[in-house]
Amino acid sequence: MSTFNELIDFTRSTTGTYLDSVVYGPELVTNGTFNTDSDWAKGTGWAISGGTASKTAGTGSSLVSTTLNGTIGKSYLLTFDLTLSAGVINSTLGAAVTPVYNSSGSYAKILKPTTTGAFQFYGSAAFAGSIDNVSVKEIIGGQVSAGTPLLRTAAINEPRLEYDASGNPLGLLIEEARTNVVTQSNFSSTWNMQNASITKNLGTSPDKSNNAVKLNVNTTSAYHGIYNNVAGGTYAVSVFAKAGEYSGIQLTGTNATQDHACFNLVDGTAYHTGSNVLNANIQDVGDGWYRCSAVIPLTNGLVYIAVTDGVSTSWLPSFVGSSNTDGIYIYGAQVESGSFPTSYIPTSGSTVTRTKDIARLPVERFAYSQAQGSIVFYADVFSQGQDATPRLYEFSDGSNNNAIRLYNPPAVDRLTADVRSGGVSVFADNMDSPDFNEPFKIFQTYKVNDFSVGFNGKLEQNDISGAVPIGIVRINLFSKHSGSNVNNGHIKQIQYFPKRLSNEELELLTQPSASPTMNLTFDGQATSTLVEGLHD
Secondary structure, eight states: OHHHHHHHHEEEEEEEEEEEEEEEEEETTTTTTOSSSSSSOOOOTTTEETTEEEEOOOOOOOEEEEEEEEEOOOEEEEEEEEEESSEEEEEETTOOOOOOEOOOOEEEEEEESSSEEEEEEEEOOTTTEEEEEEEEEEOOOOOTTEEEEEEEEOOOOOOOOEETSSEEEEEEEEEEOOOEOOTTTOOOOOOOOSSEESSSSSOOTTTTOOOEEEEEESEEEOOOEEEOOOOOOEEEEEEEEEEOOOOOEEOOOSSGGGGGEEETTTTTTTEETTTTTTEEEEEEEEETTTEEEEEETTTSSSSEEEEEEESSOOOOEEEEETTTEEEEEEEEEEEESSOOOOSSOBBBOOOEEOOEEEEEGGGGGGTTTTSSSEEEEEEEEEEEOOOSSSSHHHHHHHSSSSSSEOOOOOOOOOEEEEEEOOOEEEEEEEEOOOOSSSSSSEEEEEEOOOOOEETEEEEEEEOOOOOOOOOOOEESSSSOSSSSSEEEEEEEEEEEEEEEGGGGGGHTTTOOSSSSSSSOOOOOOOOOOOOTTTTT
């Protein structure tokens, strides 16, 4: 059986985030509690005694594990306790990102080595302090129903196979390009306080680092929150949030009751939206965290994140805060131009664009038949792409002359399936659009003078006239042959059979329960069983 990477050519020229379902491997650090003076190579100023490893100021030097070397490409969760008196310390695993720690606390960081090398802490010359309870465990993703949710970052050109917070597989995530116009997504200097304050690095965020922000109310009788200034326009606004002493959050602009959305962070509901707000949604991402989002017209470019009591429906509700340290936890703000939110795009000083996902499948990699065939496509589309006629799939010769396509016509609530041969349309059918909140199944067949299309187990149309497309060289998934016209959602499965199946067999295609020559499953489930008679 071929693997995903052997069949699919996948590109995205930037990183991209997604929700995975993970488990953590066995402990890889020996003597992380420093009960004995062993298993660590101590640089100048380091000592192991009394159950901690400590360093005095004077010279920058390393504390190196003698038992742990990371593997290139794998990801690891590091946790440890730090007591810091002066200076800074960082941690490395090979050439992984080297986060700097400059205050006492319990830390959690994800390290992904790009070269081989030992795990170590490096204390600056000024560093004086101690560490304890060091743990490093491999992160193992793709755990259907058995894992816990983790917001992860996929590398350049790495596909994103996404899961929900319960470990249910969603499929291969494909998205159009988007830009987060908030330049400090984790609430640094560009955010303005209004009867509130923030405390950084206070709590574990959805990516399991301790980089969550506490949004504290003060005791003034007023609304309490933070705001940022972006160019005016209609934006998809989103933020990760978790209940603290307060249980609600509001996303809004400055157009009073017309433009606000409220979310309860205890029961996970969007309980009120203003009349101009579109697509308000709250998504469980695990460990009490939710991603709250809404499409809001920001008439003067101000976007607000406000604390509520979890029941108020008024715009920027006023109340007397119970304490200057009570509030909610927030992480990862995003403001993007569009009619729906996409995956989180971190920023740290400037706007950032995540480029589009392109997935292509050359037909030479499986038993494709130019003469006849049947296709099953199982997917969800969380919102139609903003390009004209976004595709769900396109078999093509690299042009519009010969193609088998399924797409969304612009400004029309339907799907269209068509076949083009020699530059001429030989088959077309307009179907009602599926419920884009639920996965759906499409099937399409082709043979000389014999075409059909079906939707969720129902035959939609037959056509007994027309030539088949010739010279098909590849399949584009959720995009056009050129890589444009990108759709947004998850591809759960695509199957191809080198035979024109009968209309009576279309129901089998929607199960799916047959054995094709090419079967790409993106949702982690085994879905194919052998059904006799579906192959020549």
